[in-house]
């Protein structure tokens with residue numbers, strides 16, 4: 001038995017009990033091997049529609065080779081934080097590559113996307129400022145905003161009228177030195193895309209700083225370069241933040257922007273200053289991932305082909321797949337318990353998808369979320385559709 005102080009034990013017992021009674025405590029499945037298009041859990045193979053591994057890069061042989069070679073050359077760890085002596089030439093190469101890929105002057109790499117939002121927002125915004133934040137923004141944006149101690153003003157999801165009103169009010173109040181608008185580029189639960197053209201019009205009118213978190217847009221939109229590129233706005237958006245862990249298949253986060261912004265973040269963003277740098281292996285694998293995307297459009301093409309095919313087939317058999325504009329494919333069921341039961345049955349039948357319910361999405365819009373990837377074959381998708389048909393009929397959903 002591990003020692004626990006009585007007050008901690010009381011807190012944990014009550015907290016865990018509360019979570020379990022509300023159905024908010026989830027057990028974690030363990031994969032026996034790699035997170036590819038097929039996965040093995042408890043010795044059983046499943047078609048994997050739950051990862052963020054959009055392009056199949058997490059298990060790509062060329063990325064693995066690049067990671068191994070960099071590990072041989074530089075070692076497994078960077079040895080220090082970036083500002084002491086943990087900046088290796090592979091980090092500089094990665095940042096140059098990211099900037100070029102994003103169409104910006106410079107870029108800064110962090111150890112994760114979450115870290116990046118914690119560090120970058122609070123390096124620029126402070127208690128004299130206000131941040132307009134889309135109501136469906138990612139948890140790491142919410143926490144990054146809180147950490148900055150700026151006034152946080154929630155904007156209704158993708159509601160441009162609400163954004164304009166709140167931007168006007170914030171700017172005209174004279175209460176704030178700077179006002180930022182922060183949004184996901186692609187919203188991860190519905191797959192809809194931020195209205196970048198309208199956002200930039202409003203931003204220019206009210207002199208807003210614009211921060212786009214493109215975790216789900218990079219490697220997917222704009223030929224892989226992301227949401228901002230898709231809208232032709234690479235030279236206008238202040239912060240193009242993203243993750244190296246989703247379509248790029250590895251781990252890490254970044255901001256791409258002006259040289260001055262990146263210089264500032266490199267001297268002020270606390271996770272950059274006080275947490276050890278990305279591993280050399282991860283850095284090299286990301287460089288290879290960008291190389292592959294730049295020289296071969298078939299990865300992104302195949303992702304979209306698979307996603308479009310899968311969406312069409314789900315719709316044909318009668319499912320509500322919402323209004324996604326990207327490969328993210330929700331199957332909306334409504335009731336939270338139904339969503340959980342539906343996911344359980346799909347998994348039982350060999351299709352691995354997770355339920356997503358309140359509070360991650362609004363009450364009464366429970367769903368399972370599918371992430372078809374470039375690495376799935378048509379046979380895998382057809383097999384998954386058959387299971388969807390079977391389980392949907394059994395549960396009287398379709």
Ligand SMILES: *Cc1c(COP(=O)(O)O)cnc(C)c1O
Pocket residue numbers: 112113114115117138140141184188213214215216243244245251252253
């Ligand atoms: C996943 C995600 C992150 C976090 O990225 P990690 O690299 O996994 O830490 C940040 N923002 C958004 C919108 C995300 O979807």
